Amino acid sequence: xxxxxxxxxxxxxxxxxxxxxxxxxxxxxxxxxxxxxxxxxxxxxxxxxxxxxxxxxxxxxxxxxxxxxxxxxxxxxxxxxxxxxxxxxxxxxxxxxxxxxxxxxxxxxxxxxxxxxxxxxxxxxxxxxxxxxxxxxxxxxxxxxxxxxxxxxxxxxxxxxxxxxxxxxxxxxxxxxxxxxxxxxxxxxxxxxxxxxxxxxxxxxxxxxxxxxxxxxxxxxxxxxxxxxxxxxxxxxxxxxxxxxxxxxxxxxxxxxxxxxxxxxxxxxxxxxxxxxxxxxxxxxxxxxxxxxxxxxxxxxxxxxxxxxxxxxxxxxxxxxxxxxxxxxxxxxxxxxxxxxxxxxxxxxxxxxxxxxxxxxxxxxxxxxxxxxxxxxxxxxxxxxxxxxxxxxxxxxxxxxxxxxxxxxxxxxxxxxxxxxxxxxxxxxxxxxxxxxxxxxxxxxxxx
Numbered sequence: 001x002x003x004x005x006x007x008x009x010x011x012x013x014x015x016x017x018x019x020x021x022x023x024x025x026x027x028x029x030x031x032x033x034x035x036x037x038x039x040x041x042x043x044x045x046x047x048x049x050x051x052x053x054x055x056x057x058x059x060x061x062x063x064x065x066x067x068x069x070x071x072x073x074x075x076x077x078x079x080x081x082x083x084x085x086x087x088x089x090x091x092x093x094x095x096x097x098x099x100x101x102x103x104x105x106x107x108x109x110x111x112x113x114x115x116x117x118x119x120x121x122x123x124x125x126x127x128x129x130x131x132x133x134x135x136x137x138x139x140x141x142x143x144x145x146x147x148x149x150x151x152x153x154x155x156x157x158x159x160x161x162x163x164x165x166x167x168x169x170x171x172x173x174x175x176x177x178x179x180x181x182x183x184x185x186x187x188x189x190x191x192x193x194x195x196x197x198x199x200x201x202x203x204x205x206x207x208x209x210x211x212x213x214x215x216x217x218x219x220x221x222x223x224x225x226x227x228x229x230x231x232x233x234x235x236x237x238x239x240x241x242x243x244x245x246x247x248x249x250x251x252x253x254x255x256x257x258x259x260x261x262x263x264x265x266x267x268x269x270x271x272x273x274x275x276x277x278x279x280x281x282x283x284x285x286x287x288x289x290x291x292x293x294x295x296x297x298x299x300x301x302x303x304x305x306x307x308x309x310x311x312x313x314x315x316x317x318x319x320x321x322x323x324x325x326x327x328x329x330x331x332x333x334x335x336x337x338x339x340x341x342x343x344x345x346x347x348x349x350x351x352x353x354x355x356x357x358x359x360x361x362x363x364x365x366x367x368x369x370x371x372x373x374x375x376x377x378x379x380x381x382x383x384x385x386x387x388x389x390x391x392x393x394x395x396x397x398x399x400x401x402x403x404x405x406x407x408x409x410x411x412x413x414x415x416x417x418x419x420x421x422x423x424x425x426x427x428x429x430x431x432x433x434x435x436x437x438x439x440x441x442x443x444x445x446x447x448x
Contacts, residue, residue, distance in 0.1 A: 014040050017069035020280050021062055024090070025273075027235040028060035029249060029319055032312060032377065035441065036066045039375065040404050042443055043308065046402070048373050050307035056295050057312045059322070061086045068284055075304050077291035079347040080322065082231050082329035084292035088221075089228035089277075091288040092134035094277045096220040097228065103272055106141045106226055107134075114140045117335040126238070126250045126328060127267065134268040138230050139332065146223035231329050233272050237262065248323050294347035296360075299367035313364070316357035316383030323348035357383040358392075365396035374398065374446040386442060398446035406441040 018036040043050070052073035055064040061083065064076040068091055076087045081101065117139075119132040127135065238250040245252040256262050291298055295313075300302065314320035323330065323345065327338040334341055350360040361383075368374060378389055386403060393401050394431045 007404045010044075014070065017066055021066045021069060023276055024062070024280055025232060025236050025276060026060045026062065026067075027239050027249075028062075029322070029325060030312075031060040031062055033060070033062045034376070035406055035443070036062065038404070038443060039063065039310070040066070040070065042096075042404055042445055043373075043375065046445055048308065048445075048447075050373065052306040053308045054306035054371070055310050055312075056298075057314075058087050059083055059312065061090045063310060063312070064288075065090050065280070067296075068286070069160060069282060071284075071286065072307070073286040074288045075291070075306055076288065077293055077295060077298055077304075079292070079294055080326060080330060081292055082326055084290055085224055085228050085231065085333075087290040088224045090280070091226060091290060093221055093281055094283045095281055096274065098274065101227070102145060102222070103229070104346045105145060106138055106230075107268065107272065109135060109141050109144070111140045111144060115335065118332065121331070121337070122328065124253070125246075126248070126253065128253060135221065135230070135234075135332065139335070142223055142226045145226065146220070161335050166178070180437060227333060229272050229274060231332075232277075233270070234267070234329065237267055237270050241428055244319075244325070247321070247324055248327060250328055256440055294343065294350075296347070296350065296367070298365065299364070302370070307373060308373045309368055310375045310377075311364075312366075312377040313361070314351040315379050315381055316351060316354045316361075321348060321352035323352070354383040362392055362396070365393065369397055372448055374444075376444040376446065378442040378444055380440045380442075390444065393444065393446050398448055400447040402445045404443045404445070406443055 018040075021036060022033045050072070052075070053064075053067045054075040054077070055067070056077050058064050058076040058078045061076065064087060066072050074091060076091060078084055078087065084144055109190060114133075114137050116136055118127065119129070123129050123132050142423050143259075221318040234250070238256060240251045240256055242255075242263050245255070250256075251259070257264055257266070291304075314322055319325065323338065330341060330344055339345060351357060373421070374393070376389075376393070378386065380386070382389070384392075390401050390403060
């Protein structure tokens, strides 16, 4: 029997980790920050032994970061590059790569050759003219601050094949032509880039120019964090809750500026605050590996080997088209319209609509047979009821399937956070359309 003091220590550690991760400003639709304790407890209470976790739809990065805090090896993946940038910044950065001087430069420098992508596409739609110019300047300033090696997400990921990754010398199977990844499995981004840059940074005597190699690594993390900072800034100040405007999280200008959250201030009037994020950056002995891939392509490649697979896919119901919900962030990064970013458009179509969702979900599970334990998040607003989901999981080869009701609903209205489960199950359908559509959250534990 586990010693009482060990149990108390583990519980305290879990609570501290959840508190630290939840302190991060993250205005992300469907974020599981309120479920972190439940996720951990279900694995612990069911005696699941594991050292590594694959977070296949990482989104806000909260779950991946929580497992890192709890000492697990983490593989994190998301189709959206904005989410991959979040993961690289929160999981791989062990200290703050940006200084106050850097932030001041990013926000206030006025380059001569600034682009106008945001101004052309978003003026008077989501942003004022001054806000558009601020965002276009910021985007250009990241390149000026960090040099030619402008964030791995736009440099390496854009190559769109695993073969393009430095030292990709491992055995692969499956169709990997469209697989996207930041770096080699099992290696931190810094380690991967170290090996690559040392080969390229040698002097006339074939001696490694270490200073050049280290500078390049620092700039990559600095640029990743620069982009993460502005993405997070937009999410925090331009998503004010309520009905989505034009299907995206950014509120309509008039509504946002009048909202108590903004109180008439425009985006550039709010300082970019990184103090809370700086406090949670944590060194870890365990590796973290971030992918920016279509999950089907990544699973078909069969290169991720983890003890626990955590699946939190879009549910096929309301608010499931994350690529469109966050299309501004993707378009801002690539300076392309969403319809032109083919890999995102293709991957998002699989799980954004109820029609055809079942087939894609079944195929997804069919690729997960090498993972002994699955933990799946599910919401009643999904494409199918809980019994259908459980049946699909069993048909995929998992014989031991347990479901757990989680007393959390996702609402923006005040007073609709954690609820009494018995009251909720009995009365939610009478509480109004928005309340009933959002439904109950479940966690499903599946083992062979």
